[in-house]
Amino acid sequence: MEAALRRGKLTPMRQADRALSIAIAVSPALVILILAGPVIAGLAGTLLPAFGFFPVLGGDSFNLDGYTMLFAEPGIWMSVWLSLFTGLAATAISLVVVILAIAAGTGTRAFAWLTRMISPLLAVPHAAAAFGFLFLFSPSGFLSRLMSPELTGWTQPPDILIPNDPMGFSLILGLALKEIPFLLLMALAAASQIKIAQSRQLIASFGYGRIAGFLIGIWPQLYRRMRLPVFAVLAFSTTVVDVAAILGPTNPAPLVIRLVGWINDPDLSMRFIASSGAVVLVLLTLTAILLWTGLERAGSVLMRRQSGRGQRFARDALAQKLSLIVATLTCVIVLTGLLLLGLWSIAGLWQFPHAIPSQLTMRSWMSALPQMGGPLWTTIAVACLSTGISLALVVLVLQRASETKREARAGQWLIYMPLIVPQASFLFGLQLLVLGSPFAVSVPMLVLVHMVFVLPYVMLSLGDPWRGFDQRYEQIAFGLGQSRWNVFWKIRLAMLLRPILTAFAVGFAVSAGLYLPTVLIGAGRLPTITTEAVALASGGNRRAIGVYAFMQTLLPFVAFSLAMLVPTLLFVNRRAMRH
């Protein structure tokens, strides 16, 4: 009797199941369309002019003139070298710090603090971190003020070339500051999938030191799982615009900075140089990745040889401490930088070598706040929409992958394509396409473009927790007679609420921080906090920068806080849901 009752009630559930199945089935195609479409179209729009073809500008034959002009630019090779060098160095340094921190740290109190700091650090936009770095370390910066004139004897700031040093060292450090928390998050996500603690005990029982044991026993499996994020960091570091503009060398500047300059040049013939430069930038990123894979090879050979030798490196207490200190220092630098931004936003006259401002004033806030409303709402709306839709698609795609138990390799690379292909290279072409389309500049269009960048990060952030989910929970739920819809919502999504919200916060932070796509596609008509911040930053006014960088940090910070708070409140009495 009960069985009959059960079967009679199934129809609406079956409909929901069917809708879910269809959504899951079409999701990969949708994602490919959304991601690959703009990138490929944009690249086409860049490639054609790069080879002389741009009919409206009178370029109607294939030629290499763009390249001839490009390589005739003074200091162009230096620019290329700078991009390559700073990108590789920043990635390598960040990765080494992350490796050592995990190797030395896991289980220690300092490391627990570090992992708690990840989210707030991720919330800090790159530009804000760079400005903080600038306010801290420039010759007239906070550190120099603290020590002057008592310790240094400086009554005037020293004429030292930091930041903007010609070799890009300050740029490298500034980039590393922001990449370390990101890589740490990725490493922790990957680590949750392999049984680190058990492997550790095993390796320790052979008498290996903490760091050496980690490097030999655990790192290779961990690294395999975080290669893509590392490539993304590498591509990002070689082609980032805002940080390079703030901290990078200026004379000559890294390639991407010059590229943006050519794109914005009112002299039309510069478009050919710009397009050629964009192609060179793509090649440059590929070269960086190639060189990196070379480094990977060399590293793994070295490691194998070393582990074959069987040295234990058991006495590494000092190395352990140092590793943790370096990692902690990066957090402290970013946070102090933020405090300085806040202080500058309310500073009156503040001259060298005074360590604190001589007056405080709310003037900058008073003049900025009334103008901030529109951009603030645009930022929030675009970030919520682009992240919300991306999250829904990512969840469906991941669900499909876990149902069919197949990870499409090609698909994975496609998803990360927007992170690897330099923004500047395809956005310019995309801008022409958007302009040429019959659609006016609108929020939906901006949302679509933001999704190109948000979706990969959401995928990156949610992929590991999703794949790490114990599917037996779902099998039990099916066995209990639950519909696919119920299992999906009440088991899978409910149990993954915390990583889902974290992924949302990551996506939100990415969207809120996007500059180039927002100005190029939004045509300046849809200003966000970030575009306003960059415009004001061009004025070099530290107070205004302080105000906007603070707001720029606040938004993602709220998102990350909610991502942490909501599950904690919902699962207040559920011990196993705390992480």
Add this chain to the structure above:
Amino acid sequence: MVKEHHFSEPWDQIVKRLLSALLVAISLTPPAFAGDPDPSNWPSVLEEAKGQTVYWNAWGGAENINAYIAWAGAEIEKCCGVKLIHVKLDDTANAVAKVVAEKAVGKSEAGSVDLIWINGENFASMKRQGLLMAAGWAEKLPNRKHVDVKGKPTVRTDFTIPVEGLESPWGMAKLVFFHDSARTKAEDLPKSARELVDWAEKNPGRFSYPQPPDFIGSSFLKQVLSETIADPAKLLKPVNEAMFVADTNPMFELLDRLQPNLWRQGKTYPNNYPDMKRLMNDGELDIAFSFNPADATAGIEAGELPDTVRSFTFPGGTLGNTHFVAIPYNATAKAGAMVLANFLISPQAQARKQDPKVWGDPTVLDINALPEADKAAFAALDLGIATLRPEQLGKALDEPHPGWMERVETEWKRRYGAAN
């Protein structure tokens, strides 16, 4: 610029056609209709403007200017129902590039830029490429009658290029130098570009200029050029390539001498004027310069400079010019943009703009010809402690033809653009 390399026909033709289709045919909208609003029929312009939203693309790097633009927006919304949105640029060239890109895909109406704050090279470039709305509109604005056309010739020729009513004047600019009287004594200050280079030799690392092609940085080069060229009349005409090296030789000799004594040995430069102002406040630079004679006072007011900063100019004269607003040929809200441009040259708006507590940008109006009440408003302005009186500002040198700028910038980049 682009040479032709002919591939074998007809394959070349086929490929070309396919690609044109891809790049161009996506979008060709019908050509613009000759329906631009006519400012000589002002009531109809006002009528058309009502309810329009004007996207004004203007450099957004200074809080006080942004605040002034926001004020202007509130005013024209009140009086004329025109909504103003300030598209804050980090570089005016971006707005030009936007219009260029729109023209490239054939978007000859409903463009994204309604008004641009512009002058000099950007104006010359837009005029040359036909990217500006029909000539003459600026001269037909109702408030045009207040503009000091006779006393301020740069209102009609922008960097030697005839304005022809393609842009409407907004403010005056004059190159002025600043120093901190607490650090540098007035009698030690240089009185010409040559003396400035001598001064830098005695005070290495204490002077710099924004990196060209920044507007202020390029202007500094032009100042040096104007002072050093044997025959200044040449600057009013396009560059004579054959003579370029000889003409600019004295300038580059001077810059070569300056180079090792620049801040950071010329390995890096300030980004722009505000950056230079910041460096001055931080004590990294002793001499800075700006195109707005009131900037020192405004900086003191804003707490960005110590109140010991004072202004000075060169007795032989410094560059002077006018900055304008222009309407692109494909603007969406042309009537609204005109209403705004007209408001910007109203005595009320100009007097507020000249107040150093607001911005301090000198007026383009003929104050003496204004009605008494407006004249009084200007007279009541306290120009401030660090601002030179108009008679102290000295002779204004003409801006060279834009061609000079381009050539000098290229040559500068070749010589100093890759310092390492």
Add this chain to the structure above:
Amino acid sequence: MREGLSLENIVIALGGKQLLAINAHVGKGDVLTVMGPSGAGKSTLLAYIGGFLDPAFDASGKVLVDGIDLTGLPAGERHAGILFQDPLLFPHMSVGGNLAFALPAAYKGWIFRRRRCEMALGNIGLDGYFDRDPDTLSGGQRARVALARVLLSDPRTLLLDEPFSKLDAELRAQMRQLVFTKARDRGLPVLMVTHDPSDAEAAGGQVLRIG
């Protein structure tokens, strides 16, 4: 119609290689134990019956319970309750929530449903545990809740996947006793896969060796 669980001509293969072939029948309240080394495809068989077999496998054959063919039904409609070696209580629900989630929707009324779950808790000696966080329970308590949960869902058959292998000796005996008694009382056909001969012994039914 034949009562109980029938496995008719079940063949499971991976990449053209046959893993197992089974023909068997389990009567109501009886236990069929499938034994074999790990990797022999024991769990694969349960996945096939439960309806969540990895699509990489090729499988054929019919699974019938009381004459109803399960193979054509979606996993959620097969009502093949499953117990793993871990209790796998849903960590985001209370103990009672876990049970209420299992209780078929046909039982209406919040108070009635709650009472039914509390009764089930009483039956396993966990009176008053309804609002508890499952993570605060002992291993034995969790295992019992997991059993109560699967029984509350009115399953047609019970699938056990190495269900006792993680329990210590004393608990293991208790749980075996409890599971088999409850299944017999309900007349549920039980299919157990294990590599522990003592499990098979305790179950007392027929034993099938594979692999």
